[in-house]
Amino acid sequence: MNETLPDDGWIGRSLPRAATRRLVEGRGRYLDDHAAKGELHAAFLRSPFPHAAFRISDREAARTLPGVRAVLTAEDLVPACRSWRTQSLAFAGLVSPVQGPLARERAVYQGEPVALVLAASRAIAEDALELIGIDWDELPAATDPVAALEPDAPAVHQGLPSNLAWRTEFGGGDVEAAFARAALVVEDRLVFTRHTGVPLESRGALASYDPAAEALEVRLSHQIPHQMQVHLAELLDLPMGRVRVIAGDVGGGFGIKMHVYPDEVAICAASRLLRRPVRWVSDRIEALMADIHAREHVMRARMAVDAEGRILAFDVDDIQGLGAYSVYPRSSTVEAISALRTVGAPYRFDAYRARLRSVLQNKVPTGQYRSVGHPIGCATTERLVDLAAAARGEDPLEFRRRNLLREAELPWTNPAGGRMAELSHTATLAEFERLLDLPSLRAEIAAMRAQGRLVGLGFAAVVEYTASGPGAYGPAGIPVSAVDTVVVQLEPGGDVIARASVAEIGQGIQQGIVQVVADAVGVSPSRITIHTGDTGNAPHGGGAWASRGAGIGGEAAWGAGRKLRAEILGAAASLLQTTPEALDLRDGQVVDATGTPRLALADLAATVFFRGHELPGGLQPQFTATHQFRREEDVFLTTNGLQASLVEVDPDTGLVTPLRHWVVGDCGRRLNPLLVDEQVRGGVVQGIGEALLEACRYDPGNGQLLTGTLADYLLPMADNAPDITVGHVETPYSGSALGAKGAGEAGTCGAPAAVLCAVNDALAARGAAVTEMPITPAVVLRALGTLP
Amino acid sequence: MKPARFDYARPETLDAALAALAEHGPEAAVLAGGQSLMPMLNLRMARPGLLLDINRIPGLDGISLEAGLLVIGARARHADVLASPLVRQAAPMLTEALHHVAHPAIRNRGTIGGSISLADPAAEMPACMVALGATLVAASARGERRIAAEAFFRGVYATALEPDELLLRAEIPAIASGWTHGFSEVSRRHGDYAMAGLALALRREGARVTKARIALCGIEPAPRRQHAAEAALVESGAEAACVALSAPDAMEGAEVTAAHRLHLARVLLRRALAN
Amino acid sequence: MDHPDEPTAEIALTLNGEPIRARVPLRQNLVDWLRHGQGLTGSHVGCEHGVCGACHVQVDGRVVRGCLMLAVQADGARVETIEGATETGRIRALQDAFFNRAALQCGFCTPGMLLQAAELLATNPAPTRTEIREALSGNYCRCTGYHAIVDAVEAAAAVLRA
Known part of the structure; x- marks a missing residue:
């Protein structure tokens, strides 16, 4: 059902993002660039311990410090705000205790907010935090997810029988039989250390509760303003219509800003309680300890292969570190399910078994972070694939070629339950080989090795589940919108204003939507203004997550634009005494079949809006059009790709240097190839950070966070990121007008696996291998036997 | 992540600075480039009663080479020392080491004397001073004192400087012929x-x-x-x-x-x- | 920080070409004062401990971390922010190149990145990719993966050389 798009249209063009003209001039308006008259500045007292009972014994000293307006505790917020508990019909029996905006009596993770100071400035609020009298009784903490499952482990929460939050087992096919008849079984244990998203703009809230109107207006740095509208209304017991959430320019999200955190809720509640605007902007120290973390997994995995080198089955066991709560509202378990559903996804196999234990810990909750779970599943799979290729003595790319799903086998629901459709592994592999120029690359590698350099080339085949439909969260009973809505309106001067439920967080979806509307209506992008991110202005819909903007928001934009175009052509035909079919709308001009301009859109709009007395009787043009798109088929849109990483390992220091990286992806139709490429590149470097640098580490003794500053939490910087070559295959999704799928997370999905495989390719010359991320110098030196 | 309150003084002369240090020594922190001190203040890990800003004192940032002695003023910025042909000529080790010190914007403001006085065990400048056999010259209201670099560094963030002393300069024997x-x-x-x-x-x-x-x-x-x-x-x-x-x-x-x-x-x- | 108890000092400086006088809280850093005291919100606060480079401003002709300098220390200085650099046009080629090459996504790091890149090109009109990466190694960008930024700086350098 793909639409035929004009060859000279705007969709598919690499236009720069109009909005970035403001940003390069320093005219962005991020959360902290806004202020409200009469605002108070907030600072949280956070638990310095991973687990502790506490009693606030004195807040008078803090309260009476000049400039301090209030010192609030959990009890104070009760009249203003409800507590919540993460539950999901998809995860029956999930254990996640009730959570409130501030901890009460007991803190269960380091960084958990326990009190809130409101003052004339942030500095004074921080002064007051030091004056709060609080008696801490530190309790034993469970931090390691494997140890937390032991019967004698400290209890993360009082009164729970164990630290197991949820367990499940799923799969398909006869796993035992597959392993019994396997010619080769490979297995490994992979350890993934927590890391976090670190958007450069931290989270924050500027809440203004109007007690007269009983209405809340809150600015957030968030990916999904409409979701926050739903939950703030729920938690503050307000009608949704009286909650307005505004996310202006957002300085990066990466999943970190798609959750409901205690902090933002507490700020809204405090504004309501004090009847004044309250501002809070997380500092980096707060962010590193209290933003969600992600991807703490211990994976045991094995793979059965037959004598011809065909994959028969996977059998995986995942222990996932969940943190102290399952993140609200979507549940942290989604990450593990996503990881386990991704195992084996690019390949044909007969049987699958996955076991999961999600474990409570005295750590900040983990949650959905860019390419949720996929990098874990992908790295696990690709490690096994390389082991099998090595055991068979064959080229790792040949092993992949043999096992990649062929286009003719699709659609196919694999034994892990993943529905594979409209993938292009064969074409992608061909493009990948062309891009890499493998013969010369291999010669280059051989030459480097001949100089004694330890270099390695690693591959990763990728399938990603993108653009989640209603079937993802709907059946779980979680109020997550998988639809998007776009409203387009013609202005008197002939300009078009679009309002969309997608959210702009830097990925450029506004530009994509504008290009779609331009083609759908027939006006230049320069005449289109788009508004997103404000629930008071944009219609309800899903926001930014799951690489959904193009595939879902794009459809809504197309539908709305076509409706507006039909209205315009109808009105024009009436005025020109012809039929709409005889007219076209191009670049703001109504033209006839010969392309001759007949009526400028600006004139038509002016006539309709200002000179309605001239219109023929019965003509009622509707110059505001809306379209809401809900995909009925395909819970997810699967995308595929291949990545390669070339790394150099310094065997003496253990340092790994990524030299080059290649990606070929198929994300369906690209609305704007330039922006897709940069999404891919940015995602790759995030994945390289995951593979080599980033870790949220905790002291194994006292459970204290050891990576509390950006001097300790290492991010990729300009000089440790490689150049990245990007190529594409386009297989438009057949079930939509535009055929776009998701692209925003593809780079992150496969890069860690490619780097892991590359490092192991390099280390193979020394008979060593690494199975832990990040691959730090210490990990490499231990693998080489240099360090104990 | 805002600093606790402090008093602030910005003496215009060395004597005034030394007098302030004599009076407030243990509670004072010397603010030169601030590239290590400011993060500590923002994190409230450093809580001086007085910040003594020495950026207005003349004569603390010179770089000279005379009679085989390279003299680098304590407030010479990393970027200036890195770019100095005199330093490259007389102590190429320093030029090489400064490439490893942080990033351009930090080097624009950070000072040699600050790195030495802070004595972070992972920092480059202290090790260079020891290897170069530098003499570190400090002053207080009590007078000047010359301290061999080998005797200067005492531990993590610990030096031979007394609370009332200010580092003035490093004196480094220029590289002799035959040395690399x-x-x-x-x-x-x-x-x-x-x-x-x-x-x-x-x-x-x-x-x-x-x-x-x-x-x-x-x-x-x-x-x-x-x-x-x-x-x-x-x-x-x-x-x-x-x-x-x-x-x-x-x-x-x-x-x-x-x-x-x-x-x-x-x-x-x-x-x-x-x- | 407009509380009567907050100790302050008077400063006089040249800000984006204009002489100004102001009273600043002693403990307020330069970037906080520029943003909240002067409404120049183009410089951003990303870490407040000197790691990320989002707060870069130019002081007396050199790029510095705005979070690692006190506002009171700007007394007597020439301070230029992204707003000022934009007005003078001195970073126009870089801004155009970043825009055209999509060398920014969320844009939070961009003002600091542009000022640092301009400092590089002022001293090295034809930097290699490696030199560009080194010069920008103190500016954290989470979105782009840096490749497009390096491309854009190369492109701007070529424009400026032409």
């Missing part, structure tokens, strides 16, 4: 503090090393001369020198163990000597 300098380090990312760093000065006759000065950073709480390794290098060569490197007080860390640090130091020395 080197600096290298291992860090996770460029500009990060070193996991291990090596400051090295060698005198060669032909292929043979006849004299050596070696100091490490990132290994022990304070840099010191590696006398045993220096002697081993002269007497028995590179491999013996590597073995003789020692770090009895090497720092343990969650990510980098003491053994790991010493291993890296040996790697650095082996590589430096192979060049």
Whole structure:
């Protein structure tokens, strides 16, 4: 059902993002660039311990410090705000205790907010935090997810029988039989250390509760303003219509800003309680300890292969570190399910078994972070694939070629339950080989090795589940919108204003939507203004997550634009005494079949809006059009790709240097190839950070966070990121007008696996291998036997 | 993440600064480039009663080379020392080392004297001062004092400076004929503090090393001369020198163990000597 | 920080070409004062401990971390922010190149990145990719992966050389 798009249209063009003209001039308006008259500045007292009972014994000293307006505790917020508990019909029996905006009596993770100071400035609020009298009784903490499952482990929460939050087992096919008849079984244990998203703009809230109107207006740095509208209304017991959430320019999200955190809720509640605007902007120290973390997994995995080198089955066991709560509202378990559903996804196999234990810990909750779970599943799979290729003595790319799903086998629901459709592994592999120029690359590698350099080339085949439909969260009973809505309106001067439920967080979806509307209506992008991110202005819909903007928001934009175009052509035909079919709308001009301009859109709009007395009787043009798109088929849109990483390992220091990286992806139709490429590149470097640098580490003794500053939490910087070559295959999704799928997370999905495989390719010359991320110098030196 | 309150003074003369230090010494923190102090203030890990801003005092930022002595004012910015032809000529080790110090914007403001006075064990400048045999000149209201670099660094953030003393300059014997300098380090990312760093000065006759000065950073709480390794290098060569490197007080860390640090130091020395 | 108890000092400086006088809280850093005291919100606060580079401003002709300098220390200085650099046009080629090459996504790091890149090109009109990466190694960008930024700086350098 793909639409035929004009060859000279705007969709598919690499236009720069109009909005970035403001940003390069320093005219962005991020959360902290806004202020409200009469605002108070907030600072949280956070638990310095991973687990502790506490009693606030004195807040008078803090309260009476000049400039301090209030010192609030959990009890104070009760009249203003409800507590919540993460539950999901998809995860029956999930254990996640009730959570409130501030901890009460007991803190269960380091960084958990326990009190809130409101003052004339942030500095004074921080002064007051030091004056709060609080008696801490530190309790034993469970931090390691494997140890937390032991019967004698400290209890993360009082009164729970164990630290197991949820367990499940799923799969398909006869796993035992597959392993019994396997010619080769490979297995490994992979350890993934927590890391976090670190958007450069931290989270924050500027809440203004109007007690007269009983209405809340809150600015957030968030990916999904409409979701926050739903939950703030729920938690503050307000009608949704009286909650307005505004996310202006957002300085990066990466999943970190798609959750409901205690902090933002507490700020809204405090504004309501004090009847004044309250501002809070997380500092980096707060962010590193209290933003969600992600991807703490211990994976045991094995793979059965037959004598011809065909994959028969996977059998995986995942222990996932969940943190102290399952993140609200979507549940942290989604990450593990996503990881386990991704195992084996690019390949044909007969049987699958996955076991999961999600474990409570005295750590900040983990949650959905860019390419949720996929990098874990992908790295696990690709490690096994390389082991099998090595055991068979064959080229790792040949092993992949043999096992990649062929286009003719699709659609196919694999034994892990993943529905594979409209993938292009064969074409992608061909493009990948062309891009890499493998013969010369291999010669280059051989030459480097001949100089004694330890270099390695690693591959990763990728399938990603993108653009989640209603079937993802709907059946779980979680109020997550998988639809998007776009409203387009013609202005008197002939300009078009679009309002969309997608959210702009830097990925450029506004530009994509504008290009779609331009083609759908027939006006230049320069005449289109788009508004997103404000629930008071944009219609309800899903926001930014799951690489959904193009595939879902794009459809809504197309539908709305076509409706507006039909209205315009109808009105024009009436005025020109012809039929709409005889007219076209191009670049703001109504033209006839010969392309001759007949009526400028600006004139038509002016006539309709200002000179309605001239219109023929019965003509009622509707110059505001809306379209809401809900995909009925395909819970997810699967995308595929291949990545390669070339790394150099310094065997003496253990340092790994990524030299080059290649990606070929198929994300369906690209609305704007330039922006897709940069999404891919940015995602790759995030994945390289995951593979080599980033870790949220905790002291194994006292459970204290050891990576509390950006001097300790290492991010990729300009000089440790490689150049990245990007190529594409386009297989438009057949079930939509535009055929776009998701692209925003593809780079992150496969890069860690490619780097892991590359490092192991390099280390193979020394008979060593690494199975832990990040691959730090210490990990490499231990693998080489240099360090104990 | 805002600093606790402090008083602030910005003396226009050295005498005024020294008088303030005499009065407030233990509660005062000297603010020069601020590139280490300011983060500590923002984190409230440093809570001085008085910030003594020395950026207005004339004459503290000069770089000169006279009669075989390179003199670098304590407030000379890293960027200026890095760009100085005099420094490159007289102490190429410093030029090499400064490439590893943080990033351009930090180097634009950070000072040599600040790095020395702070005495972060992972920092490059203290190890260089030791290896270069620098003399560190400090002043107080009581007068000037000259301290050999080897006696200056006492531990993690600990130096021979008294609370009322201010570092004025480093005096560095210019590199003599036949000597070569080197600096290298291992860090996770460029500009990060070193996991291990090596400051090295060698005198060669032909292929043979006849004299050596070696100091490490990132290994022990304070840099010191590696006398045993220096002697081993002269007497028995590179491999013996590597073995003789020692770090009895090497720092343990969650990510980098003491053994790991010493291993890296040996790697650095082996590589430096192979060049 | 407009509380009567907050100790302050008077400063006089040239800000984006204009001489101004102001009273600043002693403990307020330069970037906080520029943003909240002067409404120049183009410089951003990303870490407040000197790691990320989002707060870069130019002081007396050199790029510095705005979070690692006190506002009171700007007394007597020439301070230029992204707003001022934009007005003078001195970073126009870089801004155009970043825009055209999509060398920014969320844009939070961009003002600091542009000022640092301009400092590089002022001293090195034809930097290699490696030199560009080194010069920008103190500016954290989470979105782009840096490749497009390096491309854009190369492109701007070529424009400026032409």
